[in-house]
Amino acid sequence: MSGDASHETMRITLKVWRQSNAEADGRIETYHVSDVSPHMSFLEMLDVVNERLLGQGKDPIAFDHDCREGICGACSLMIDGRAHGPEAETTACQLHMRHYNDGDTIHVEPWRANAFPVVRDLVVDRSAFDRIIAAGGFVSTPAGSACDANSLPIAKENAELAMDAAACIGCGACVAACPNAAAMLFTSAKVAHLSLLPQGQPERDARVIAMVDAMDDEGFGNCTNHFECMAACPKGISVENIARMNREYLRASLVSRSVE
Amino acid sequence: MLRWIGNALNSSVGKKIVMGLTGLLLVGFLVEHLHGNLKLYEGDGTGFNEYVEFLQGFGPLLVLAELGLVALFLCHIFLALRLTLENRQARKHRYAVRNNRGKESFGSVSMFATGALILGYLIKHLIDYRFADGFFDDPKGAVANTLSQPGNAVIYMIAAVVLGVHLSHGFRSAFQSIGASHPKLDAILDKAGIAVAVFFAVGFGSFPVYYLFFWSPSS
Known part of the structure; x- marks a missing residue:
């Protein structure tokens, strides 16, 4: 790899909705993530968090994803209070971490509607x-x-x-x-x-x-x-x-x- | 036999069509109401007295028109209550953080609040004139008497602004609800919605301003 940009990493604070099942009370948990590459997609960043959680013997954050190309409609994250995050006409899987700055705090919640009950964490039943x-x-x-x-x-x-x-x-x-x-x-x-x-x-x-x-x-x-x-x-x-x-x-x- | 009507009116689409239609009809009422009020500026209000006399001349037909108006208001208010309650119910668990994308407006998110304020004002307005003793003896005098009092004038000014905020979303929204949307039409409606809101706010707001600041009993 050449060029400085590829070696730059960011520290991100995530505040994520965690809920172990449909009936359980959920809560927002905080995760400090270092080594976030600006080239990662938002979902890849969550993958990194989950790898770490698994390594610690903890439950990974459940979230829906499939094609990761922006065409399947599986990803469904409310990012900082906006569906699919801040970018226009962009699914969460196509949102890249380069749109964030080192030290940013990001809230991640599931879709909220009675007709879309939460199944677990960020996964809702659509x-x-x-x-x-x-x-x-x-x-x-x-x-x-x-x-x-x-x-x-x-x-x-x-x-x-x-x-x-x-x-x-x-x-x-x-x-x-x-x-x-x-x-x-x-x-x-x-x-x-x-x-x-x-x-x-x-x-x-x-x-x-x-x-x-x-x-x-x-x-x-x-x-x-x-x-x-x-x-x-x-x-x-x-x-x-x-x-x-x-x-x-x-x-x-x-x-x-x-x-x- | 008539179940299809009930089904249609109870559906989410039927409700918004009725909401839009009753809203537009009420705007029609506002047009005639403002037209009548503007006669207060005609010959020191004698035009207004003549207009009230003209309306009274319709006798039972006027009562029928008033009942129609009451039905329109009740329908609009009932649907507003129902839509607001149902929509609150539809998302019991709220977001910890929510940001809009600039499409919702102050007018659109405050429809229920502005509607409730207009209803409160409407009741006061009816007590001030329609059901006040002696109103029909000298309508222009009754208006001058009410609106030259600072407390009343301020309430009437605020009501005009609140009506404008309500219309800033309502007028444009009604066309979308009844299915009248097209690139050609939408471009006009986006501007017309604001123009209609400003028109009625300024129009109705002008009367308390006039009677409070520019009118004197001797004139």
Whole structure:
């Protein structure tokens, strides 16, 4: 290794939420970490802390992670009171320690929402999102093999909007950042994505009603348009999708032939 | 048969649509209210007396309109209570540290507080005029009598500012809630929300300022 930067290390004080299981009372514990390389990702820094804890015969800090490439939606850390930390449109796994300074204190907490109960430490149960998807976030049409190009025309603008909505990785940062713990941005991204595409049309009305019902059943809060979700979203999902879902819901309520 | 209506109105989306619609209708009421009040500046308030007489001329229709207004307010207030309680419940365990990303505003986080203050003011306002003895004999005199008292004038000024803060989030937010969002529209609404807030705060705030500082009984 050459160059001074690669040898620079930082000392970081971590204040981390520790909770041994879903029922246990949690508390914030303090860890002093030296030898933090600015090149580490936030999760790699936690790996280093965990290596040390294991060496001391202590329980490592449990946190969700998978791809570490910013595309899977597994990581879910509230870092200094912001979902995924201080950087815009960046998941916690893509947040690097070079954004911090030597001597910084960093608070790390799990997502907080009744609908996302803490399983252990920083790991929360996000299966509420799975149940919202299971209520209608799919198309039942057999897709078959890829059809010929241009046999199913989609307006460029709609394709773009659907693609933007489909960028949602389901991490739950929107819920975590929302002052009301609402899941509107997540649900609306899924509703908008399918309502904009021809494949989504057959189930368009039933989908939005079923998904909103499922969302409400999970105990998320109500959206009051603070728009913190959009600012916290690592994929930059727009609140325009929420307005679209509101329209879709109103339309479906009025035109759907179901009286239930 | 009507279960779908109940389901729709009880859903999180239905609630916000009703909240937005009732809010916008109440803004419509504010427009007419301010229009009527501005007649206080017309011919030393005689225009205002004529306006009150004109409204009274509607008789039972006016009562019907008042009842409609009461229904709008009750609906808006009931939903505000429900949304606030439900949203508090949705996150029982709060963050030890929380920072926003600059999207939430003073207006958006204080909606319930500003709404409650406006309700308190509304009750005083109705007692001052609508239900005051002799108001309909000389409306402009009653207004002058109330607003030339410093204590009342200050309360009315504060109420105008609080209304502006409420509208700074509410007006813009209502359009999003009813699904009216589009890049073209949003750019206008972002500015219009603030303009509407300032317009009503200055408009309604002007009356206590006028009667406290610029009006004299002899004039």
